[in-house]
Amino acid sequence: EAGVAQSPRYKIIEKRQSVAFWCNPISGHATLYWYQQILGQGPKLLIQFQNNGVVDDSQLPKDRFSAERLKGVDSTLKIQPAKLEDSAVYLCASSILQGGQETQYFGPGTRLLVL
Amino acid sequence: GDSVTQMEGPVTLSEEAFLTINCTYTATGYPSLFWYVQYPGEGLQLLLKATKADDKGSNKGFEATYRKETTSFHLEKGSVQVSDSAVYFCARRQAGTALIFGKGTTLSVSS
Numbered sequence: 001e002a003g004v005a006q007s008p009r010y011k012i013i014e015k016r017q018s019v020a021f022w023c024n025p026i027s028g029h030a031t032l033y034w035y036q037q038i039l040g041q042g043p044k045l046l047i048q049f050q051n052n053g054v055v056d057d058s059q060l061p062k063d064r065f066s067a068e069r070l071k072g073v074d075s076t077l078k079i080q081p082a083k084l085e086d087s088a089v090y091l092c093a094s095s096i097l098q099g100g101q102e103t104q105y106f107g108p109g110t111r112l113l114v115l
Numbered sequence: 116g117d118s119v120t121q122m123e124g125p126v127t128l129s130e131e132a133f134l135t136i137n138c139t140y141t142a143t144g145y146p147s148l149f150w151y152v153q154y155p156g157e158g159l160q161l162l163l164k165a166t167k168a169d170d171k172g173s174n175k176g177f178e179a180t181y182r183k184e185t186t187s188f189h190l191e192k193g194s195v196q197v198s199d200s201a202v203y204f205c206a207r208r209q210a211g212t213a214l215i216f217g218k219g220t221t222l223s224v225s226s
Contacts, residue, residue, distance in 0.1 A: 003158075004158075031212060033213060040218065040219075041218050041219070042119070042204050042206070042215075042216025042217050042218050042219050043159070043204075043214075043216050044216070045209075045213045045214070045215075048211070048212070048213050055211060056211060056213060091158070091159065093159075095212065101147075101166065102212050103161055103164075104161070104212075104214065105161075106151075106158045106159040106160070107158055108157065108158040109158060
């Protein structure tokens with residue numbers, strides 16, 4: 001089956017510009033996550049969706065970050081305006097509950113560099 | 116707060132050497148534990164997992180045992196290969212289903 005798709009793979013912008021990332025989860029996966037991975041650190045959850053509803057966005061910097069999953073499938077993550085410290089890899093993951101267990105599958109990530 | 120702590124890298128080994136990457140966690144209760152691997156240029160892949168105390172996860176020759184007494188989930192492999200060179204992340208569930216990751220440990224295996 002096809003994996004989690006993300007685009008673009010790389011993006012370079014200047015600070016104060018806006019940027020958007022797109023994620024297409026594995027077909028049938030109701031849960032979708034966005035993680036931020038800063039160089040040298042592990043991924044950190046930004047937001048979690050269940051279908052088109054937000055489950056957890058407690059770590060999302062809402063003054064500049066927004067995310068949506070309008071039809072419960074694809075999702076977009078936006079940063080407006082970007083800061084230097086937003087330079088990171090943005091990972092999308094999706095999951096499905098099977099046999100009482102949930103496994104997350106990760107996309108290749110979008111590498112963002114803010115200059 | 117809840118966290119996952121991994122040993123600092125990089126870990127450099129010769130082919131066929133024994134590998135241990137230490138991982139400890141803090142949590143209330145007994146969360147599911149995971150090891151993910153990130154090969155160069157690729158996304159995170161689940162390597163193995165354990166969902167309750169004393170469970171042993173295993174895959175591709177790697178093993179990790181859920182030790183509640185020591186709150187640890189150390190990753191081991193008896194004989195590493197060059198193809199095992201990657202970054203390894205230990206993770207645990209936070210409340211709900213999202214994951215908390217350690218900082219990652221880079222493994223470099225030379226022939």
